[in-house]
Amino acid sequence: MTLALDRKTANLDALESEAIHIFREVAGEFDRPVILFSGGKDSTLLLHLAIKAFWPAPVPFALLHVDTGHNFPEVIEFRDRVVAKYGLRLVVAHVQDWIDDGRLTERPDGTRNPLQTMPLLDTITEHKFDAVFGGGRRDEERARAKERIFSLRNAFGQWEPKRQRPELWNLYNGRHRPGEHVRVFPLSNWTELDVWNYIAREKIDLPDIYYAHEREVYLRDGMWLAEGPWGGPREGETLERRTIRYRTVGDGSCTGAVDSDASTIEEVIAEVAASRLTERGATRADDRLSEAAMEDRKREGYF
Incomplete structure (x- = not known):
């Protein structure tokens, strides 16, 4: 039992150290990073790690939420409470605004998840964000398993698998042309079980x-x-x-x-x-x- 606990502790320590290194690397390489924050467990974990990475200084990034308007009220209340607690700046892109002015049209099936792409890209362009932190993990889905920690997006915000860069020895290449940006995934190597074990260890509210x-x-x-x-x-x-x-x-x-x-x-x-x-x-x-x-x-x- 002690050996298993030691291994779990070492694993979580290594994952935490990697994520903190990534946050600090981005802070040194980019001009206008932003953290995607919805109030879900993965984005809450991201924010917790960012706070650790820069403590006692404040988190040097804004937060961004693409709000479909179909979120659970409990999650929106939690999002706003966390933002107020840490005195963070939250940018909210409301999908409803894009529907109201005709840039987007409601889908027949009612789901708005696929409608988030245009508001996300428009907001990145408007605020000139050059690095966008996301909570994606490789264990979630096959397409995410293909993605690097630093994922280059072209001037249209698109992911091009052939332009993925090697990341040997924890060296990350953040170079990008004007108009391009980089998605950054500090939780890439975490599993769902790692996330919950770390939330338990750190007593993170959800x-x-x-x-x-x-x-x-x-x-x-x-x-x-x-x-x-x-x-x-x-x-x-x-x-x-x-x-x-x-x-x-x-x-x-x-x-x-x-x-x-x-x-x-x-x-x-x-x-x-x-x-x-x-x-x-x-x-x-x-x-x-x-x-x-x-x-x-x-x-x-x-x-």
Whole structure:
């Protein structure tokens, strides 16, 4: 048992050290970095690591949230509370603004996750952000497994796999032409279990929906979805009250819950350790649109 604990501690220490190094590297290489922050567990972990990286100085980056308007209220409340607690600057790109002025059109299925790309790229351009921190991890999805820690995006914000650069000996190449930017993923080498073990060790606060609670949900395509402004249930779908929790949070129209009694972080860790499905594969309908759904969106400029 002691050996296992020592290994877990060493693993978390190494992951933390790597992430802090990446934050400091970006601070030294780029002029206007920004951290994508939604209030979800991965972006909250990112912010925690950024605070550690620069303590006792304040975090030298702004935060950016592309708000679909279909987020869970508990997560938005948590986001705003964290921003106020640390005195951070939050830039919010509201997808609804792009819909209202005609730059975007609502999808027939009601999901707004794929609509985030244009607001994200427009906001990056408007604020001249040259490095954008994201909470993506390689264990989440196959397209993300292909991506480097420093991921160059072209002048259109698109990901080009052939332009990925080698990252030997923790050396990161942030060079980019005017109009290009770099997405930076300090959590690339973390797993979902690493994230939860670190959250437990550091006593990081999260939105309550990550833990078991009762909620009215309906079943669609094998996932429990919640009723909300995004629509549903449809004809033939029935609301029922169940004890569930969320493994990941995003647009409410495509983020499913899982049946769970895990109400403490220790119980969540045990549940994650026993799972054989990734969090996105189990609970994100937008990743099921096609075999290459995520990779297609990344090529367009998605997270």
